[in-house]
Amino acid sequence: MELFAALGQGCVACASPVETQRAGLEGHLCHRCRQDLPPGLTRSARAVPFIDTLHSLGPYSGLLGSLVRSAKYEGKGYLLGELGAELALGAAAYDWPAIEGIVGVPTTGWRLLARGFDPVAHLVAPLPGVVHAPVLPALSRAHGPRQARRSHAERGANVLGVFRARRQVRGAWLLVDDVVTTGATVSACGLALREAGASAVHVLAVAG
Numbered sequence: 001m002e003l004f005a006a007l008g009q010g011c012v013a014c015a016s017p018v019e020t021q022r023a024g025l026e027g028h029l030c031h032r033c034r035q036d037l038p039p040g041l042t043r044s045a046r047a048v049p050f051i052d053t054l055h056s057l058g059p060y061s062g063l064l065g066s067l068v069r070s071a072k073y074e075g076k077g078y079l080l081g082e083l084g085a086e087l088a089l090g091a092a093a094y095d096w097p098a099i100e101g102i103v104g105v106p107t108t109g110w111r112l113l114a115r116g117f118d119p120v121a122h123l124v125a126p127l128p129g130v131v132h133a134p135v136l137p138a139l140s141r142a143h144g145p146r147q148a149r150r151s152h153a154e155r156g157a158n159v160l161g162v163f164r165a166r167r168q169v170r171g172a173w174l175l176v177d178d179v180v181t182t183g184a185t186v187s188a189c190g191l192a193l194r195e196a197g198a199s200a201v202h203v204l205a206v207a208g
Ligand SMILES: [Zn+2]
Pocket: 011, 012, 013, 014, 015, 016, 029, 030, 031, 032, 033, 034
């Protein structure tokens, strides 16, 4: 069903006609944009406090950022399932250390209500089968101002202390978010997990 909807609407990234039917994320993209899809995960060289490794499908500045924005803000939530499948494919090709649990960056309750869905939950769903660890709700989030309208410095201060561990944890954890920009959000989550007992925190994101 989604495939035919996509053909009717054209490419989700540039609105050009979608010439050929393909399954998955490719089915929503035109021939040209398909070529911008990343082949797999890239490990970021960025140092983020409290985070051991940071992997993403690619930079936010290109096609991936555009797809995430369409999914979250333009009513194309169905793209999140496709992005989650791409993320899982990438994660399946990576040699992860033993992971104790998978946790998505929690969204606020009111944002969940406003949007009607939790974007990160779609990204997390296919991961247990490839990372061989359960999804566990180990983090909670207090209400806070929206990140998207804040400056870098404000974001860093804004998220510190916003995340709390719901339980004591151990071992290495996989933390999942849709986008990592400044790294402040995942860093604050990493701190909360470490304070709760995690020995390592690895981050997986669509774009970052
Ligand atoms: Zn296109």
